[in-house]
Amino acid sequence: MTKVRDVLFILFDGVVGLDVAGPLEVLAAANAYRAGRPPATPDGAAYRIRTASPQGRAVRTSSGLTLSPDLDLYAAPVPHTVLVPGGSTTPDGSLVLDVDVVAWLRANAPRCRRTASVCTGAFLLAEAGLLDGRRATTHWSRTAELATRHPAVRVEDQPIFARDGRIWTSAGVTSGIDLTLALVEDDLGRDASLTIARHLVLFLRRHGNQQQFSTQLRAQTAERPGLREIQQWIADHPDSDLSVDALAHRASMSPRHFTRAFTAETGVPPGRYVDRTRLETARHLLEDSTDSIDHIAHRAGYPSQEAMRRAFHRTLGLSPLQYRTQAGHSPAPH
The missing domain is CATH 1.10.10.60 (Homeodomain-like)
Structure with missing residues (x-):
């Protein structure tokens, strides 16, 4: 019987909606793909997908959309994979980093099998000390800032996503889809990721070592x-x-x-x-x-x-x- 992997998306005020929706759609498509292929899981799914925020409160995305999480972050069981999206900035361009999310990551991410970030979610991982001594990337406009704020991180400004052991980081916004397709390929194989890419009508399935700009x-x-x-x-x-x-x-x-x-x-x-x-x-x-x-x-x-x-x-x-x-x-x- 195939294992169902728990995936937890962390939500917070100012989260970038596409950083959440893009990867979530990939995993939902992976469940549809898996349901049609034996051996089936108990519910036909490859992933059990949940969202959580501090205190379980509804959050407002950077574009004004309201999201209602499934769980209180501090009551959520430690998942197989935790995914941390990027967030908004202040009027002066500074990143807003949720201290509750950083504290949860510091305490719980080491117990997860995989930890992944999209875009500036890498800053939350770095603040929690999870990227020290590791390769990581983020949105091209923020790579220099990440390197300056966290000199122990080996920041790379070219790839659309980077994997260092159990830690995955990705570049800006839509690259979260590419990262999640790579996670699916790691779990379910290449055919699954290519089938899902076609289902989502992606122009091209990009690999991690591809540069952020064509x-x-x-x-x-x-x-x-x-x-x-x-x-x-x-x-x-x-x-x-x-x-x-x-x-x-x-x-x-x-x-x-x-x-x-x-x-x-x-x-x-x-x-x-x-x-x-x-x-x-x-x-x-x-x-x-x-x-x-x-x-x-x-x-x-x-x-x-x-x-x-x-x-x-x-x-x-x-x-x-x-x-x-x-x-x-x-x-x-x-």
């Missing part, structure tokens, strides 16, 4: 419609001729004028933008397909497998095969 988000969006179309063309056709001459011709500009305009409006020279896009495409294919390394190199627009290998080593310090293995995929033939 190429298009890290660069600026061009003001001119013609250049925005070029950005989209690059993303949609990484295996096409993306030389400056070819892109300039598509934009109806001279190569020199195109290079100046593209760089001025996106903040990135066209060649570097293309390099980033191809690397990002290759990473996605390595994570979410079983295509061979050679085929992925071709689909991502590299002239050869060796050219892709050099790009990976230069940027990530890994070979494509090593990257695929770290992403949890079985190696595909070369």
